Amino acid sequence: QVHVVESGGGLVQAGGSLRLSCAASGSAFGFNVMGWYRQAPGKQRELVATIISGGGTNSADSVKGRFSISRDNAKNTVYLQMNSLKPEDTAVYYCNAQERATRRDFWGQGAQVTVSS
Numbered sequence: 001q002v003h004v005v006e007s008g009g010g011l012v013q014a015g016g017s018l019r020l021s022c023a024a025s026g027s028a029f030g031f032n033v034m035g036w037y038r039q040a041p042g043k044q045r046e047l048v049a050t051i052i053s054g055g056g057t058n059s060a061d062s063v064k065g066r067f068s069i070s071r072d073n074a075k076n077t078v079y080l081q082m083n084s085l086k087p088e089d090t091a092v093y094y095c096n097a098q099e100r101a102t103r104r105d106f107w108g109q110g111a112q113v114t115v116s117s
Contacts, residue, residue, distance in 0.1 A: 009111030022095030
């Protein structure tokens with residue numbers, strides 16, 4: 001059974017930094033794409049950043065230059081370093097892990113990030 005567990009959310013002032021971590025486990029195939037999505041109140045879930053096992057990344061224009069994504073393939077863990085946070089970054093951040101071979105998507109329970117002005 002696959003488990004995806006996030007950690008590291010919290011409350012921070014505008015301009016501050018937070019680091020999210022996400023560990024995926026339980027797959028016999030491993031995970032090719034891992035990434036972060038977020039959902040603010042009253043809005044749809046949106047892509048923040050993704051990273052493939054080879055290291056290639058993709059990120060939303062709204063976070064380019066402020067957020068960076070990285071991963072430890074040996075640990076099936078992905079990180080999101082968030083700098084220069086803005087109040088509009090406030091959302092629940094969800095980790096996604098796409099299983100290699102099956103391409104099934106697995107989601108974490110979400111981590112609240114709140115940025116105060």
